[in-house]
Amino acid sequence: MAEKTNNPPRHDPKVVTALRRFALSMTVFNILGYTVLGFEQPWLWPLIALATGYTAEIGLEYISARNEGRPPRFTGGGARGFMEFLLPAHITSLAMNMLIYVNDQVLVLIFGVLVAVGTKWVLRAPVRGRLRHFMNPSNFGIAVILVLFPWASIAPPYHFTESVSNPIDWIVPGVILFFGTMLNAKLTNRMWLIIGWVGVFALQAVVRGLILDTSIPGGLAMMTGVAFILFTNYMITDPGTSPSKPLSQFAFGGGVALVYGVLTGMSIPYGIFFATAIVCLIRGGFLWSLYIVDKAREQAKAQERSAAAQVPGPAVAGSPAGEKEVAAV
Template sequence: MTTDITKPTLVHPNGAHPVDTGTAEPTAVADKPKRDPRVLALQRFAMSITAFTILGHTLFGFEQAPITPIVCLLVGYASALGMETLDAWAHDRRPDYAGSPRALGVFLLPAHIGALACAMLLYGNSTLWPYLFAVVVSNASKYVVRLRIKGKLRHVLNPSNTGIAVTLVLFDWVGIAPPYHFTNWLHGTLSWLIPVGILMLGTMLNAGLTKKIPLITAWVGGFVLQALVRWLLFDHALVGALLPMTGVAFILFTNYMITDPGSTPTSKRGQVLFGLTTAAVYGVLVCSGIVFGLFFALVITCLLRGGVLLVARARGRVPA
């Protein structure tokens, strides 16, 4: 974009003739377009999860069939495009992917991330369709559960987490990939360096682009706190309660799942409350004997946030 600066002139008192001030006309200065940090974050997330998927199936020992992420991606792209086309038609608007190849690429980034997350974190043995079901639910959640905030419809639930959680609830024979899954073929120092590398990259990404460090800090601190409460009040083993924090699954959840920009608050106070609430809900679920608590806790927290936004909008604190 360029900014045109016209030559300044003075108008004669009779209004008939402009008078030149003699000031030279400056040249136009081009404004460098700023890149959207949310798009940059999505691009980094997509590259990270793609690299991790490839390394996982070639070097780390992922136990799903190698065809799983490929089919999940195809179904993810197709379902995302189909649902966006239908929603655009229903609301008489132009689809978000229309206009340019770049618009299409940016639109497909969330679908890409969600598809690979479902393919990586779920384990359906040799059956492929539970992964595909999770991917479709992931994309559908962005259209089924949403609120109008400041004139724009926004999704409430974390898409990939919702797809995983719904699949776990409906099909009790489907589980989460076991902890050893992420470093199955690695031994010694390398088995520790991989989680540390994921942690460092994820932390830098969230600090620089998503600005979700307050949320991460609150979530991790809340997780430690709920472990202490369970130890003191319910006689749970403290080491066992803290042990999930050492796994790659917890690191991935902390840096790449709970920090979803579209379904989490932007203010520091809101992020802290969101992180602490997720940890508290997780503690309650564990005490209730419910497995896979990380994913269910995030769904419940997102729904609670949606309820708070509804109440705030009804009171006029949030523009509709």
């Protein structure tokens, strides 16, 4: 059989532009974080995370290309194509280092980045005729670290504005909110997802307060923090692991908020990451179920056509079979 020679389809141009701006925003925010804002992780760690993410992305793509008999996606597009290929790994690696806190255990960070990048080749579901990953990479890497290493934690939310005071600590979330909203409105088209996420999040804070007698203002106040704004604009809206249709987007965002409310009501910490992983897993299972049902329908139709083709039709006059019937009469 002839080997495939074409590269798999690249991202939509709008998605590539969104990835570029995501990556640029993440890079600038990390530089400001280490120089101005007060990030607490060692300054060398983002470089280690990037080196790990790049290596894993290139290595796994090379292995996948060899197995599928095609050229790797990082070839054939020059320096620009190579850079665009590494954009997801760049975003994932910086997000992992920025959002997780593992004390001085850099090997745990490396492990988390490998899990985050590697999940794109392991946890896949059929979408429009080809396999695509359905777990949010950086969120999944963080969730795995939190489960396997109970002493680890997410980065303290205060470190995003730890070293600045008024009015800068108000300007920082405002700038992130503005540019993140513009990016999602113009390029990723994930505003319905954000509406579902923010709306149901506010609703679950009120419901938890009424049922469990917790502080409603405290639950709503979380929405004003830099961490929540970053999560809303730069993680949950990942175009590669979230639906594209408006109603599905709303259900996805609202589902994450609903699961978060349940987990928080059960006193499970870091519920925002576990909720996203759970909803992504449910969506992956749903995509596989659609694929299985469609395949079963296709097989049933093929069997019906095959059975219909095997049923003999009426004899036609003048044909050998027709002559035999006439002679018999």
